[in-house]
Amino acid sequence: MRDAAADDALATLMLPFEAGPLSWPAEGGALFLRARDGYPLHRQPRPGLVCEQSFRPEAERLERSGLTLREADGDGAERYPLVLVLPPRQRSESRALLARAVAACAPGGRVLACVPNNEGAKSAEEDLRLLAGAVGSLSKHKCRAFWTAPLHGPADAALLRQWLALDAVREVADGGLFSRPGVFAWDRVDAASALLIEHLPGDLRGRAADLGAGIGVLAKAVLERCPGIESLELYEAEARALALARRNLADARVPVGFHWHDVTAGVAGGFDTIVMNPPFHGQGRGERPDIGRRFIQVAAEALRPGGHLWMVANRHLPYEQTLDASFGEIRVHAQRDGFKVVEAVKARGRGR
Known part of the structure; x- marks a missing residue:
């Protein structure tokens, strides 16, 4: 029986590294947008992991675990070979966050995301496909993890710019x-x-x-x-x-x-x-x-x-x-x- 307090989305997000087909980057680290702490994040070494979280209770949990945090909505100058993301429910914010994830990928990098099925997993997967091209996926714990092929820029640069602007202050x-x-x-x-x-x-x-x-x-x-x-x-x-x-x-x-x-x-x-x-x-x-x-x-x-x-x-x-x-x-x-x-x-x- 699973723990009622388990973070199913986080557990499913980590499955591609534990069961294949993905590997944690040997160099360059990873950026985790909307990061949350939990046991699945610590089951294996995660060298170079940098987290971003704007909700104070979650940020404090990450800090207590000794994880590195950067300011939320960072300037986006640094690129990573892996960008993890737990997209939020709000569609415009989710699309903007996926666009930020693609933009933060180093050449040859991947984006990996996970969304609960009842919070729009299929829609979010399709959004990532529109931005980045073909995606792989797996399902577990009523959640869906999905990831890009190695990226060398977005599949649709105009759509990337459009979605980055969805989250703008107005x-x-x-x-x-x-x-x-x-x-x-x-x-x-x-x-x-x-x-x-x-x-x-x-x-x-x-x-x-x-x-x-x-x-x-x-x-x-x-x-x-x-x-x-x-x-x-x-x-x-x-x-x-x-x-x-x-x-x-x-x-x-x-x-x-x-x-x-x-x-x-x-x-x-x-x-x-x-x-x-x-x-x-x-x-x-x-x-x-x-x-x-x-x-x-x-x-x-x-x-x-x-x-x-x-x-x-x-x-x-x-x-x-x-x-x-x-x-x-x-x-x-x-x-x-x-x-x-x-x-x-x-x-x-x-x-x-």
């Missing part, structure tokens, strides 16, 4: 925000955040934080709505989103801090106001209400006594017990379209 929300494919609700203000913004009061004051800030949608609204806010700290685990938040808040009227950080590990304290639309999925498809519960606990720890949390969440998620245990006063201000807006006040006799 203006969305009628020009009010900068965004790009792959980040949460990348081409719009999501309905949950819009509902929270609609109900935010204008009298929030003092030191504020946005936990899981994304591209800065809530943070921007807080600064526009609440003149009493004196400073604002954004905490976001996805580096690609945080870079966009910097751009979206470039003209902020107060000091703003940007932290590439996993909120579940805790944040600094002393805040008067916290806003958040906490994630309720991990890197997979399944719901993870434990993440939202941990966000609530972290918010309670980081607020001063009497401080206010304003959050939005899916109405069905079981957060009430955690809110009751962490805060002195809770009010539901709105319920609409499957979401709820909650204000929670930290009891004055609790904590820091």
